[in-house]
Amino acid sequence: MQSNYIRSKFAQRDIEVLLSTEEDKLFIDKVSIAIYTDTQTEEILNKYNLKIEEYAASHPVILPCSKLSIFKPININLLDMAQLQIEEAVNRVLETNNIIP
Numbered sequence: 001m002q003s004n005y006i007r008s009k010f011a012q013r014d015i016e017v018l019l020s021t022e023e024d025k026l027f028i029d030k031v032s033i034a035i036y037t038d039t040q041t042e043e044i045l046n047k048y049n050l051k052i053e054e055y056a057a058s059h060p061v062i063l064p065c066s067k068l069s070i071f072k073p074i075n076i077n078l079l080d081m082a083q084l085q086i087e088e089a090v091n092r093v094l095e096t097n098n099i100i101p
Contacts, residue, residue, distance in 0.1 A: 006062070006064060006081075018059060020055065024051060027047075027048075027051065028048070028051075028068070030044070031044055031045075031048045031068065032065055032067050032068055035067045035068070035070060035071060036067050040071065045071050048068075048071065049071070049072075049073040052072065052073050052078065053073055056073075056077035056078055057077075059077070060077050060078070060079055061077060061078050061079065062079045062081060063078065063079065063080045063081060063082070064081045065081075065082075066081075066082035069081075069082040069083060
C-alpha cells in the first residue's frame with residue numbers, strides 16, 4: 001500500500017494505516033514478481049502466507065495487488081482489494097440489468 005490514494009481514503013475516515021517494514025516490502029515485491037513470472041515456489045508462498053498471518057494477527061491486512069490475491073491465505077482479517085472490486089463490479093452489472101441473484 002505505497003500509494004497515497006488508498007491511504008488517503010482511509011484517512012478521510014480517521015483510519016490509521018500501518019505499513020509493513022522495509023524488509024517485508026522487499027520480500028512482498030519478490031513474491032509479486034515471482035507470481036507474475038510464474039516462478040513462485042512452495043517455500044516462498046509458505047513464507048508469504050506466514051508473513052500475512054503474522055500481520056493479520058494484530059491488524060487487518062489489505063492486499064492491494066491482484067497478483068498477491070492469487071495465493072492469499074484464507075484469513076478473516078484479510079481484505080483483498082481485487083476480490084472486493086470484482087464483487088462490486090458484478091453487483092453493479094446485476095443492478096443495472098435488474099437481475100436478482
